[in-house]
Amino acid sequence: MTIAVDKLSDPAVRRLLGAVNSGDRDAFFAALTDDATMSDDGSERDLADWVDREIFSSHGHIEVQTEKSGGRAVVADYRNDTWGEMRTAWRFTVAPDGRVSRFETGQA
Template sequence: MIDPGRLSDPAVRAFVHAVNAGDRAAFQAALTPGATMSDDGSDRDLAQWAEREVFSSGGHMAVASEADGGRSLIVDYRNDTWGEMRTAWRFDVTPDGRVSRFETGQA
């Protein structure tokens, strides 16, 4: 596993730290206003998804590998609802260093 502090992209690193800490404020700070996301190929309401899949269920990202300058991750993701699963994550990052979109799904 890769220590989140060693992830190559600072925006992705901030996102992973926020998820793992269950820190809503840091999560919002890692995202652009109006950021979007998809889960298993379907666009979702980001706020509702994050509350359900991350914050109210103890979501945690254990990063197995990174590619594309740190903007593509393979993660063992776990939460209290689904248990643990291998997932792929891809991030779009703006020039100011925040995530404007992420896509996740089973790897």
């Protein structure tokens, strides 16, 4: 059973993942701090390059299966045109201003 993105517990994660599913790059970056960082499968990545390649140019979509840590850790089925569908884990760090300052993703 999936959890609708608009029902996720953490508002910052809700905004970020909602932007993924709506294909809204501007809203995605607005949900991040200016100095946000990320990693994929334990390797640091250039955030803008990764996001364009793995989400927006390849029509990424996320379906959350479970959430923990107040909504700041999720397991989800993620799919895009490049890799197809895979089970992924995501962890989010939220800054005091309510935006995501870091996310880490990888295969679950």
